Amino acid sequence: MTIESLRSSPAPAVNGAPPVPLTETTTLTLAKAINAGLRRAMLDDPKVVLLGEDIGALGGVFRVTSDLLAEFGPNRVIDTPLAESAIIGTAVGLAYRGYRPVCEIQFDGFIFPGFDQIVSQVARFHYRTQGAVRMPITIRVPFGGGIGAAEHHSESPEAYFTHTSGLRVVAVSNPQDAYGLIRQAIASDDPVLYFEPKRRYHVAGPVSPQLDAPLESARVVAAGTDVTLLAYGALVTTASDAALAAADEGVSIEVIDLRSLSPVDYAVVEASVRKTGRLVVTHEAARSGGLGGEIIAEITERCFDYLEAAPVRVTGFDIPYPPAKLESHHLPDLDRMLDGVDRVLGRRR
Amino acid sequence: MTIESLRSSPAPAVNGAPPVPLTETTTLTLAKAINAGLRRAMLDDPKVVLLGEDIGALGGVFRVTSDLLAEFGPNRVIDTPLAESAIIGTAVGLAYRGYRPVCEIQFDGFIFPGFDQIVSQVARFHYRTQGAVRMPITIRVPFGGGIGAAEHHSESPEAYFTHTSGLRVVAVSNPQDAYGLIRQAIASDDPVLYFEPKRRYHVAGPVSPQLDAPLESARVVAAGTDVTLLAYGALVTTASDAALAAADEGVSIEVIDLRSLSPVDYAVVEASVRKTGRLVVTHEAARSGGLGGEIIAEITERCFDYLEAAPVRVTGFDIPYPPAKLESHHLPDLDRMLDGVDRVLGRRR
Amino acid sequence: MHTVLTGETPAIFLQLLSPDGVRMPSAELDPWVVDVTGDDLAALYRDMVVVRRIDAEATALQRQGELGLWPPLLGQEAAQIGSARALRADDFVFSSYRENAVAWCRGVSPTDILRVWRGTAQSGWDPFDHGMATPSIIIGAQTLHATGWAMGARFDGADSVAVAYFGDGATSEGDVSEALVFAASFQAPVVFFCQNNHWAISEPVGLQAPAGIAGRAPGFGIPSLRIDGNDVLAVLAATRLALHRARTGGGPTFIEAVTYRMGPHTTADDPTRYRPAAELEEWAKRDPILRLRRLLDSLGRFTPELVAESQALADATAAELRAGCIGLPDPEPLTVLANVYATPHAGVDRQRAEYAAYLASFEPTGGKP
Amino acid sequence: MHTVLTGETPAIFLQLLSPDGVRMPSAELDPWVVDVTGDDLAALYRDMVVVRRIDAEATALQRQGELGLWPPLLGQEAAQIGSARALRADDFVFSSYRENAVAWCRGVSPTDILRVWRGTAQSGWDPFDHGMATPSIIIGAQTLHATGWAMGARFDGADSVAVAYFGDGATSEGDVSEALVFAASFQAPVVFFCQNNHWAISEPVGLQAPAGIAGRAPGFGIPSLRIDGNDVLAVLAATRLALHRARTGGGPTFIEAVTYRMGPHTTADDPTRYRPAAELEEWAKRDPILRLRRLLDSLGRFTPELVAESQALADATAAELRAGCIGLPDPEPLTVLANVYATPHAGVDRQRAEYAAYLASFEPTGGKP
Numbered sequence A, B: 001m002t003i004e005s006l007r008s009s010p011a012p013a014v015n016g017a018p019p020v021p022l023t024e025t026t027t028l029t030l031a032k033a034i035n036a037g038l039r040r041a042m043l044d045d046p047k048v049v050l051l052g053e054d055i056g057a058l059g060g061v062f063r064v065t066s067d068l069l070a071e072f073g074p075n076r077v078i079d080t081p082l083a084e085s086a087i088i089g090t091a092v093g094l095a096y097r098g099y100r101p102v103c104e105i106q107f108d109g110f111i112f113p114g115f116d117q118i119v120s121q122v123a124r125f126h127y128r129t130q131g132a133v134r135m136p137i138t139i140r141v142p143f144g145g146g147i148g149a150a151e152h153h154s155e156s157p158e159a160y161f162t163h164t165s166g167l168r169v170v171a172v173s174n175p176q177d178a179y180g181l182i183r184q185a186i187a188s189d190d191p192v193l194y195f196e197p198k199r200r201y202h203v204a205g206p207v208s209p210q211l212d213a214p215l216e217s218a219r220v221v222a223a224g225t226d227v228t229l230l231a232y233g234a235l236v237t238t239a240s241d242a243a244l245a246a247a248d249e250g251v252s253i254e255v256i257d258l259r260s261l262s263p264v265d266y267a268v269v270e271a272s273v274r275k276t277g278r279l280v281v282t283h284e285a286a287r288s289g290g291l292g293g294e295i296i297a298e299i300t301e302r303c304f305d306y307l308e309a310a311p312v313r314v315t316g317f318d319i320p321y322p323p324a325k326l327e328s329h330h331l332p333d334l335d336r337m338l339d340g341v342d343r344v345l346g347r348r349r
Numbered sequence C, D: 001m002h003t004v005l006t007g008e009t010p011a012i013f014l015q016l017l018s019p020d021g022v023r024m025p026s027a028e029l030d031p032w033v034v035d036v037t038g039d040d041l042a043a044l045y046r047d048m049v050v051v052r053r054i055d056a057e058a059t060a061l062q063r064q065g066e067l068g069l070w071p072p073l074l075g076q077e078a079a080q081i082g083s084a085r086a087l088r089a090d091d092f093v094f095s096s097y098r099e100n101a102v103a104w105c106r107g108v109s110p111t112d113i114l115r116v117w118r119g120t121a122q123s124g125w126d127p128f129d130h131g132m133a134t135p136s137i138i139i140g141a142q143t144l145h146a147t148g149w150a151m152g153a154r155f156d157g158a159d160s161v162a163v164a165y166f167g168d169g170a171t172s173e174g175d176v177s178e179a180l181v182f183a184a185s186f187q188a189p190v191v192f193f194c195q196n197n198h199w200a201i202s203e204p205v206g207l208q209a210p211a212g213i214a215g216r217a218p219g220f221g222i223p224s225l226r227i228d229g230n231d232v233l234a235v236l237a238a239t240r241l242a243l244h245r246a247r248t249g250g251g252p253t254f255i256e257a258v259t260y261r262m263g264p265h266t267t268a269d270d271p272t273r274y275r276p277a278a279e280l281e282e283w284a285k286r287d288p289i290l291r292l293r294r295l296l297d298s299l300g301r302f303t304p305e306l307v308a309e310s311q312a313l314a315d316a317t318a319a320e321l322r323a324g325c326i327g328l329p330d331p332e333p334l335t336v337l338a339n340v341y342a343t344p345h346a347g348v349d350r351q352r353a354e355y356a357a358y359l360a361s362f363e364p365t366g367g368k369p
């Protein structure tokens, strides 16, 4: 993949439902790619059921489940009462009965009423029962900011889940991965938190039905030699833009899309850092206790002798998500990423 | 403090209620020190009220609130129905009305049904209202393992809260700090998660009513020059024992009791690491996403040029808390701490 | 199975005004409105006209890109005005995001109501200035806050009451049931005021509560009233009744105000995807403002003066709202890191200093690029 | 305020056996036990004697340091045996930690029941072997699991039923109310079986539910039965009734079995700190085993053979339990890192390899020091 291919171009017009089923490479928005992936999984396995608030007639507030109620009926696309703990808790029961439930949490900030069921039940049944009970539950969470929304609608709670043993966590950044990983998540016998970058829902890209990334794999978005820049979700685009900007100034950045947040694909990250000696990690979530610290600690341990500078974090601040008019200050943007690159190169401070 | 003072000695006999009120240095168990601190705070401020399950006639399952119902009555020591979200949520309302509620969560694993109210409400009201509404709520949580208990009774959920902006988090390790910090927590205008190392509840030590540590301060338990060993809660004792064992082999370990987990007192940690060049962090919580990674990332950034080796973690595994008969394998013990020290010294692997 | 308890929606449905605006007797509610004068009715009318105008203006502002979002209360004016006008200054409201007419009654300025929706702040006003907490976006969470506040009022020996506003959808959340448990156990002086507007975004109330809503509280030991929420007089009466019970040691009361969300869930919503048009038409006939107007008319109080005066106030308020909204300054960049804690905090203080230095590096413009 | 709905504990309290063991008529329950023979009653008696013995033996084992903890069900034998014996093999139980007599009825071996309490495992049996999930320690969480399972059974067109067991204290948790909401909305074939044993550790049921428990479900649209939980026949009948409703498309039913926790909350508890001794004495008179014995006696079925046979089975079970418990091997060290995931996981796999190497470094003893 050439670095030029990263330049953002206007999205091609995409209308209507995805082809039925997806058989060849097609241009889809990220939202429609997930829709197509859900549909494919539901066609392939009658045990796949969807649960969530407003996912039926409305198709979800982001329309990710559009048209699925009409196609699969109310026993497979279940509009639930307004109660997140129950959405997760009944999914546990459904999994006990052999179903593969896919829960939609309407917005990131609404996952917390369901936190107990996720952390104390979903994550643990396999361990608790010495492997007798599997929890093939996928929990879809639109996440992240940048859409000018009200409180609780722009959060990045992923680190709560990457600290929770028994869960797998992925975050997608583009339609292809969205399509592939939603099906991988549903097919997995482990529970998967599937984070969707809501501000990229309408960005379109090619989706091939064949190109599936394994659940645990990171992706090198653009090769580089001076600095490794690690991102996931919506920030992959920003990181790619930063790489282009840096290239114009003669700095070669290797951009990695983490994709799997738990476990992290350290083989890919390690190889990159051994090459560049410099690591910048970026995420929207608060810095303290965020995934960045974890990765930096791990990479410092694994690659200490290769590090030419202390790894740097470019993240949201340690604040509750701020009001919309302040979010541009909170969210890592191209300038702050370049500032981080400057710092890891010893050019600032 | 000499290193000899760390040697564990049998606890002196401690009986009955703490003196009324504590006026001079007294030997108390950790549980009774908290009880004395609660009592002192309640005597000093009529707005301090306690809420929790079984905290009244029973005095809590660990007897930390013993005798307080009799002394202060049911409007100040409130036995609540069995609902953690409501315990926290009504505390928010009480805080809105000028109270300083102290909530008891019966065991670490039962905090999750109250997670939403903590993360989305308690932590945020001050920020949300531009400072108009304060949440002087203390949430007491017995935490950690080593007592051979059933599932959900041995957990270390602190990292979920140190990643939550707006909360302060402390963990105490000895009666003196327990007494001082519970009063500091209650007096704070910010919400404080107060973690109590349940397997040390019955360990006794001197408590002076005067010696209060500030909320944000770490404590050097034993000075050393070769390795910095960072611990908190129950593991401070283990770390001290490890320091003694290492001293016998000629390795000088500086043991730091973190006390404040959010924010971390980096002044103290930094000073130590600049001196020793080697850092080991230990906690019972799972390694991935635990506090250790955060501290290592931060210290690597702040002290990169002083580090002689990659910092090392000695933590619980990335597993749900295991059954009692396996917990000795999961919990960092003296041997695993020494192994970590060996690793940071380059003596192993 | 006649001795098996079954859950049935209580047939009782309290009204004081028919949809035609005819005053109807009600043994339960009449005593609570005996003192209501024609002037009072006119004032209620004025309130309703004004808040409907606020709603329309805010919707327009959103369409024009001046607000990020707006949740209209169109159709729920009687439920909100009738209840809020029953409150005393020392009572305290814990509401959801849609109770903008309640905020109006609590003296919040129209501009302050908009701050949140323009995105300049997460709280439009100081709760202690108005006896009204920052609206809760997490559905149902505020019912516990109200219950806790009421427990405190009881401990204080005060006769102030907490009022929790929430929707039909909210009744499914565990927090709301837990609030009923605590309120009953501690006999907290709290009024649970549920606006059953028939929809929770796209979900009909039957999905949340197939047996109805008002029947739920009694099972927790809390008396419940099911009232016509489009009848401002019934709402006023029922709220006064509930407040009186709470003030005099009678504990919590649950009110289900049956009303209808005539607009979309928010300006981001498209109700045509899920809501039959006929339903809306049906409810338009029960419009709360129309109903009060008919009553006033029958009393000879629907005068040209009242119309003109209401119109003038609505116009003035809309103008104030628009100017206020557009004039709302963007917050200073560094406030992004202010007020995270009430007391100095080493971590946040450091980040603020770093960010200030970072911003300064973009001088001379000073701001973010 | 006669049209205000009030929550009152239903006066209805269904019984088939008086505390003296006299068979009493009940129009509702009689049809469900017409087929119960003397042999069936004898079998129920045997069950109850055995599980009381399991309880006593486990308590003894705990005192002797062989178990970490034990939650006795003493006094609740009729509630558990009567309900569990009504189930079919393809039904599925989601219980709390105290339902050890239910586990017995589901064919779980006494030794397997003890694994969790000895700390060798977090699940004593394979749930699919017995149609009984791993008991939930998080109070109330399992009621949602049962509801979800039942939704699945309905989707499958099966006539299997999920049964959720939980305590009086659990009714305060939001999860339990949410389970009622979902069960009602989806007409899930689930039986909510609440053992009101009057205490949640030190808290009396009146703190959780001042208006009683059975009245709660009807408000959610779920029929409710309040039965004498120390009357094994009434419990059997009510459970059969509820199962039948569920199997035939009638949806969920709530049963409050009024019983009493005669022992401590667990072996770690000291009820003398909070519970009046007189209360215990009062309830001892309503002992469920004594009651069935009196009935059997009146039917001429309380024979020396039955006594001997029950005793023998109890003795054998106790012996098996004790030997099984003491013989339970400690788990292999590396199982601490097994089964975290169902599929290979790079992070955990690495930690397991590292820990294996660490343990190996202590060779030749191999184990942990």
Ligand SMILES: Cc1ncc(C[n+]2csc(CCOP(=O)(O)OP(=O)(O)O)c2C)c(N)n1
Pocket (backbone or CB within 6 Å): A053, A082, A084, A106, A110, A113, C098, C137, C138, C139, C166, C167, C168, C169, C170, C171, C197, C199, C200, C201, C261, C265
């Ligand atoms: C915990 C939580 N889950 C989901 C949402 C998303 N959401 C916002 S409003 C709404 C519907 C609320 O319906 P209702 O309670 O009837 O109030 P109404 O909007 O009709 O006033 C939902 C699902 C939320 N805000 N909080």
Ligand SMILES: Cc1ncc(C[n+]2csc(CCOP(=O)(O)OP(=O)(O)O)c2C)c(N)n1
Pocket (backbone or CB within 6 Å): B053, B082, B084, B106, B110, B113, D098, D137, D138, D139, D166, D167, D168, D169, D170, D171, D197, D199, D200, D201, D261, D265
């Ligand atoms: C979520 C949660 N909170 C608290 C506890 C601690 N706890 C264990 S049992 C219990 C009381 C349960 O009472 P009840 O539901 O009546 O059941 P019983 O013990 O009487 O069978 C409590 C508070 C828990 N296990 N889970």
Ligand SMILES: [Mg+2]
Pocket (backbone or CB within 6 Å): C167, C168, C169, C195, C196, C197, C198, C199, C200, C201
């Ligand atoms: Mg509604």
Ligand SMILES: [Mg+2]
Pocket (backbone or CB within 6 Å): D167, D168, D169, D195, D196, D197, D198, D199, D200, D201
């Ligand atoms: Mg009980």
